[in-house]
Amino acid sequence: MKVLVCNVGSTSLKFKLFDMPGDVVLAEGKVERVGRTDAIFHYGNRGTGYTVQLEDQSILSYAEGIRRYLDCLTDPENGVIAHVSEIERVGFKTVLAKGFYGIHELTPEVLQAMEDYLIVAPAHNGPYLEAIRQIQQVLPGVKLVGVFETAFHTTIPKARRIYGIPYEWYEEYGIQRMGYHGASHGYIADVLTERNGGTGNAISCHLGGSGSLCAIQNGISVDNSFGFSLQTGLIHANRIGDTDAYIIPYLLAQGKSVDEITKGMDKQGGLLGISGVSNDLRDVQIAAEGGNERARLAIDAYCAGIIHYVGAYYAELGGLDHLVFTGGIGENSSLVREKVCSAVAHFGIVLDEQKNAQRSTQARIISAEHSKVKVWVIPANEELGIARRTYEYQ
Numbered sequence: 001m002k003v004l005v006c007n008v009g010s011t012s013l014k015f016k017l018f019d020m021p022g023d024v025v026l027a028e029g030k031v032e033r034v035g036r037t038d039a040i041f042h043y044g045n046r047g048t049g050y051t052v053q054l055e056d057q058s059i060l061s062y063a064e065g066i067r068r069y070l071d072c073l074t075d076p077e078n079g080v081i082a083h084v085s086e087i088e089r090v091g092f093k094t095v096l097a098k099g100f101y102g103i104h105e106l107t108p109e110v111l112q113a114m115e116d117y118l119i120v121a122p123a124h125n126g127p128y129l130e131a132i133r134q135i136q137q138v139l140p141g142v143k144l145v146g147v148f149e150t151a152f153h154t155t156i157p158k159a160r161r162i163y164g165i166p167y168e169w170y171e172e173y174g175i176q177r178m179g180y181h182g183a184s185h186g187y188i189a190d191v192l193t194e195r196n197g198g199t200g201n202a203i204s205c206h207l208g209g210s211g212s213l214c215a216i217q218n219g220i221s222v223d224n225s226f227g228f229s230l231q232t233g234l235i236h237a238n239r240i241g242d243t244d245a246y247i248i249p250y251l252l253a254q255g256k257s258v259d260e261i262t263k264g265m266d267k268q269g270g271l272l273g274i275s276g277v278s279n280d281l282r283d284v285q286i287a288a289e290g291g292n293e294r295a296r297l298a299i300d301a302y303c304a305g306i307i308h309y310v311g312a313y314y315a316e317l318g319g320l321d322h323l324v325f326t327g328g329i330g331e332n333s334s335l336v337r338e339k340v341c342s343a344v345a346h347f348g349i350v351l352d353e354q355k356n357a358q359r360s361t362q363a364r365i366i367s368a369e370h371s372k373v374k375v376w377v378i379p380a381n382e383e384l385g386i387a388r389r390t391y392e393y394q
C-alpha cells in the first residue's frame, strides 16, 4: 500500500511517500515558505536524495504545494508512481481534537473537534485544518488518517492526567494532561523493542523546537511532560513550558492584554525569553561560551527541567533501563546530554565521553559498557511512526 505522510508547519509542508508494509520511503518532498512568491520546493526520489530543488517559486497555498509534489511523484523521469490513484492513504501528524485522542479517519466530525480546540493549539490546528481541507480537494476519495500526537499517550493512567480542578471542567471541556510528541515517543518505543525485544523501563527525551519527556513501560506511555496545551512541560524554543496559572490573572491586573500574554507565552518565552539571544540552542550555546550570563542561565534552566522529569519518571517507573535522546537538540547537543546524565549519575548512568562527543545519524548507545542504564541517541523518525499507524488503521 502506498501511504503518503504529510507533516504540516505554519509555513511549511513535508511529505514522504512510503511503500507499506516494509517501511520503504519511495520519495520525499518539502515546501518552505508556503504562501509566498519566493517559496522553496524540494523533491527527491528513493536513493538519489533531493534531486529537485527550486527556489523563488510562487507556492501560495498548501494545495499548490501538494500539487507540485504529486506532479513530481508521477513525473516520467523522477517519479515513482504512474498515477496519483496509487496513493491509498494519507497520514497526518495531527495534534489535538476534542474527544478524539487516538488515530482517526479525518471525517467532518473530527475536523470540527480540531476546530473546537483551535484556541488550545493555535499554531498547529490552524495550519493542519487548512492543509487537510485543501488536500481533500486535491486527492478526492483518498482515506485521510489523523495520527494525533496524543494517541501514544492514551495509556497514561487517569490519576496522572487529572488536574486538581473542579471536576466539571474536565467533564465539560476535556481539560486534562494530554501528552504530545506521540509519534516520536512511539517510534522510540518501536526502536527499543526491535533492538532489545522490549522497552523495559525507558525515558524518551524528545528535545527539539519543542520538547517533552515520556515515561515508557513495556512499550506503552505511562507519563508525558506535556499538559493540556503545548505551552507546558519543559522550556521550549520560544514557548514557556510549565508555569504558575496565577501569573495570568496577575498580569491581567497589571494591565497586560490577553493577546500580549498569549504572545509572551507562545512566542517570546522559552530559551529565547530567558536568554534574550535566540530560540535556537546553537546560538544560545555560542553566547554562553562567550560569557553571556542569561544564555548560561537559559541552558541551565532548560536542563533543570529535563532533570526534574527524569527524576520524577525514575520514581514512577520504579527504575530505569534506557534513557533516550532524540530530536534536533537531543541528537546534536552533547552538552545537554552531558549535563543531564551527570546530574542523574546516581541512577546508575555512566556516559562514555567519547561516544557522547561523536556525531552520527545512526541510532547508537553512548553510555559506558558498565553503565546500569543504557543511554541512547536515536534520530527522530516521526514520519515512519505515522506511516506505520496509518497503514495499520482499521
Ligand code: ADP
Pocket (backbone or CB within 6 Å): 207, 208, 209, 210, 237, 279, 280, 281, 282, 285, 327, 328, 329, 332, 333
Ligand atoms: P522541530 O521541533 O522544529 O522539528 P528539531 O527537532 O529539528 O525541530 O530541532 C531543532 C532544534 O535543534 C534547533 O532549534 C536547535 O536548537 C537544535 N539543534 C540543532 N542542531 C544543534 C546542534 N548542533 N547543537 C545544539 N542544538 C542543535
